[in-house]
Amino acid sequence: MVVQDDATLYTIEGVAAALLMIATATIVFQAISIYTPGDTHIDDMLLEQLGADALAVMDMPRGQGEKTLLEEVVQEWRPDIFDATFSPLLRERSFGAEDPIQYSAEISYRIGDGVESVTFSDPPGYVATGRDPAVRVTRWVQIHPGHSLPIPSTGRSQAVLLEVILWRG
Amino acid sequence: MGFLISIALLFLMLIVSQATLVGQTTAEGVLEFPKHEIRDFRSEVIRSVHLETTNDIREDLRLLSLKRNHAVVSVETSELWVEDRQVTMVMIRYNNGVTVYEETLLV
Numbered sequence: 001m002v003v004q005d006d007a008t009l010y011t012i013e014g015v016a017a018a019l020l021m022i023a024t025a026t027i028v029f030q031a032i033s034i035y036t037p038g039d040t041h042i043d044d045m046l047l048e049q050l051g052a053d054a055l056a057v058m059d060m061p062r063g064q065g066e067k068t069l070l071e072e073v074v075q076e077w078r079p080d081i082f083d084a085t086f087s088p089l090l091r092e093r094s095f096g097a098e099d100p101i102q103y104s105a106e107i108s109y110r111i112g113d114g115v116e117s118v119t120f121s122d123p124p125g126y127v128a129t130g131r132d133p134a135v136r137v138t139r140w141v142q143i144h145p146g147h148s149l150p151i152p153s154t155g156r157s158q159a160v161l162l163e164v165i166l167w168r169g
Numbered sequence: 170m171g172f173l174i175s176i177a178l179l180f181l182m183l184i185v186s187q188a189t190l191v192g193q194t195t196a197e198g199v200l201e202f203p204k205h206e207i208r209d210f211r212s213e214v215i216r217s218v219h220l221e222t223t224n225d226i227r228e229d230l231r232l233l234s235l236k237r238n239h240a241v242v243s244v245e246t247s248e249l250w251v252e253d254r255q256v257t258m259v260m261i262r263y264n265n266g267v268t269v270y271e272e273t274l275l276v
Contacts, residue, residue, distance in 0.1 A: 013172045020175035024182045031186035045200040052205040108237050110229045115236040138238060140213040156222040159229040161237055
């Protein structure tokens, strides 16, 4: 009787192919879940984008040569109007509940060779957990003599930096 | 035959898994580029070119950028005549240690 080894070869091929397929499937599924704990800064970057966009919307001139809403609220020192405009831009969503984004805004200005800051808007009503990562967005604002900011008067037009800290509360 | 097909599948899988990684890296690079800061700074410089207090404002921009945004910025302007019309050439430089940006524009 002649012994044939064809069947053995087919078996070896089948086993090897099966192993390769399993390896393929494993790697494909690993490729989908590339979101590791080290990637949480992507969320932060999205939040930063949202905040910067909201400030950009407020910093749109209302017409040719006219001031922007942001300039007006800073010049007239109206944190209430700032809050009323800024927080819907941040929090409103097309569907579902509001996004619980918290913020706090301050204004930095130059005095001589130094920089000082004054709090512009710090809405209450959030519970600080102490572990929510915050991001920071800024926007330049030009103010002119006669402004109502609680900062030393320089008697000239000046550029101040509006800084907003954002976090999910 | 089955063996060859599974090797082909493995090869295709390698390409697919790389595509996801490449997409993620590109998106991160785009998001990390400080485009808001640069655009905002640029528009502020353009708006202040013709103000009387330009030098003071430029110093405001420079110092506040350095201390609050950790970016070195510099603005140079020079007057030019282009076909009987005076224009200002503005050179903006921005460097925050990661991104270096330079732009020359006519205002």
